[in-house]
Amino acid sequence: MKGPTPPGPYQVMPFRVTDAGSDLRVGGKWWNDGVREDGGRFRLEGEYLEIDPPRLLVHTRFADFVGNFETIVRWELEPREVHGLHPSGAHRMGTGTLLKLRHSGFAGRLDQAKNHYQGWCVSLVWLRDFLERNETVDQRQAQ
Numbered sequence: 558m559k560g561p562t563p564p565g566p567y568q569v570m571p572f573r574v575t576d577a578g579s580d581l582r583v584g585g586k587w588w589n590d591g592v593r594e595d596g597g598r599f600r601l602e603g604e605y606l607e608i609d610p611p612r613l614l615v616h617t618r619f620a621d622f623v624g625n626f627e628t629i630v631r632w633e634l635e636p637r638e639v640h641g642l643h644p645s646g647a648h649r650m651g652t653g654t655l656l657k658l659r660h661s662g663f664a665g666r667l668d669q670a671k672n673h674y675q676g677w678c679v680s681l682v683w684l685r686d687f688l689e690r691n692e693t694v695d696q697r698q699a700q
Contacts, residue, residue, distance in 0.1 A: 570594050573694055583608055587616060603627070618660070623669055628662030 574591040581587075588602040600621045606629070607615035614632040639653040660677065663670035686692040 571697075572599070581605065581608065597622075603630075623672075624666075626662070626666070626669075628660060628673075631657075631659040631661070633657040633659075 571594040572591050574589045576590040577588065579585070579587040583605055585605050586602065587605065588600065590598070590600050592598055602619050603617035605614070605616045607613055612634050616630055618628045618630050619626075633656070635655040635657070637653045637655045658677065658681070660673055663673070683692075683694075683697070686697075
């Protein structure tokens with residue numbers, strides 16, 4: 558999995574999701590509760606707008622730490638053949654998945670768009686590290 562390449566240095570406060578729930582159907586709700594490194598709590602929540610397994614998931618997103626506005630996150634998944642050697646050495650080749658992620662709804666909120674871009678960069682690198690190396694948040698914090 559290729560990680561996103563941010564345009565320059567960035568800092569994102571480490572965080573951990575401590576509870577999550579989902580009613581995975583159009584109109585169903587989802588939520589993530591968590592804690593930041595500084596001990597502050599946060600909540601992300603939304604509603605599913607489109608579901609087309611295994612290719613598409615679209616949902617609203619409201620984050621209590623960014624102000625009173627809702628955004629839309631679109632996850633598109635495409636099967637892909639994987640060829641060649643993995644950067645960290647020989648791994649099983651075959652099929653993989655291309656993830657296209659679009660987070661919209663930031664019109665007039667350039668600072669929030671930049672902050673969310675940084676957050677997604679870090680989150681997707683964490684996802685890559687989990688998928689490729691089985692690295693968890695506890696292992697990241699121990700380093």
